[in-house]
Amino acid sequence: MSGTITLPFDLAEVDYTRYSNRQLAAIPLGVLFAAIVVIAATFALTGAPVDPGVEFTGGTELRVAVDAPSNDAARDQIQSAFSTQPEAIQSVAAAEQTYIVTFEAGDGSGPSTTQLEQQAESAGFEILSIDAVGPSFGADTQQTALFGVLVAFLGMSLLVFAMFRSFVPSIAVVISAFSDIVIPVALMNLLGIELSLGTVAALLMIIGYSVDSDILLNNHVIRRSGSFYESVASAMRTGVTMTLTSLAAMVVMTITATLFGIQLLASIGIILVFGLTADLMNTYMLNLSLLRWWKFEGVSR
Template sequence: MGTLEVPEVERDYTRYSNRQLAAVPLAVLAVALLVLSGSFLAYGAPVPLGMDFAGGAQLTVETTSSEAQIQDAFSVEPDSIQSVVGENQYTVQFAGVEDDDVIQDLSNQAESNLEPAGDGSVVQSESTASASFAAQTQQTALLGIAVAFVGMSVIAFLLFRTFVPAVAIVLSAFSDLIIPLAFMSIAGIPLSLGTVAALLMLIGYSVDSDILLNNHILRRQGDFYESTHRAMRTGITMTVTSMMAMLVMGIAASLFGVDLLASIGIVLFVGLAADLMNTYMLNVSLLRWYKFHGVRS
């Protein structure tokens, strides 16, 4: 596999001070935090919660109607409509809907407003998830993210045993989580077990690219810019290749109506783009300050 061309590192980086390099990723992080804070104040959650975390009802319908017609068939707007590939079946989710009368009313609306695919009824099955069970699932998922983040932070400090390089890794990973979460809030992508898995993968991607950069600069021979250039040749190739794979997956899943995979693909794409910015602007600025101006033990 060929490598992507990277810029003339010394010439391009020396044009900007450390503050200028760090300003852009920190500004994006600040905007992302404002978005999540605003969403929390307005809706009670920084990111829309899917049925996995909010509870609700799910109908499995068999119909020849389009997804747009399914969307308009109910008095309550569905949170998710996912098609079963190769069949005229769809799973329609309504987050937060638990009342039996409301669920029965939604089932009646499906029967009245959608065209059946055969001689049978439109609604094939109904299922519900209680709010208490969804809350437990939410706590478990958030605990998993917290444990993964703390574990990553501990490994960073154990590997480099100095404050600034370790903080650079932790700060970049934190931003790599916050930016895609803010994008999910803006785009209306619900937080589900699938998107939580994508966020966990982003922690791994972030640590990988940041440790690669730190290791080249701090532990290998060569001056700062030569080491940065070596790390960028490998890191940018890996990250951009992963971004393209996630983009293709997201587009393909969207075309086939697999909303969960589409959400995972776009969240990973946005998170990896953020990782490029954080690694080669924020992390590099911190490491350059540490290398040339910082007090090292």
């Protein structure tokens, strides 16, 4: 029985017989453990597993046009124009001399949206748009968004157990999907990407990608004829091609969004790039090692 897998494009052949199940699972589990440590440390320092954005904490976001000779001069003008220090000042590459200025809601002692608008006008800025979210509404939105992610994950888990009706193949999919979400969340903390409705949507997309690739692998191994490694090779021909195609599209989107200063799309792209990369690792190392143990050493019926 051969363990060599050849894909229809120029990738190195993977000879799974050279590696034990512990060796295959060690790297994904090590990365998952490191991600959990990062999230736990963030929670201990901030009280939240990931830094929430204005949509969840409440605050005001102004898009203003500033007549200044350089970005540094514009930022200095913006900082001196307001009585409250902005949480973030972001230039918009696609629109010259345009900046997004963000203020957190805080404890309510800071200036109101009307006062911020007046201060911007007094400084000579052209106000292009104003978006404001109340703290209570933001907190409700955060709870709803996180509840949606939890429901999606639990629904996925129940569906997987209903499909395979066997503990090891089902738990392999659930663990892989869990790791696919945890790793990008940890990287969000390291890269300073805030949790927003857009990034929540990206995490939900990762659940879908993860379940798709893991179920594809499990179906080929459990329900198709042929040897274990032949089934894995068949699954990889479809699964790896599909994931790499999506990964390439997300890389292009991230680069384009970054060049044009579309921060939300860039953040979504970064999360999906890391999530899809983690999915490749978890599906064809962690999930595969559990399936192989179940097939040859565990109870397969």
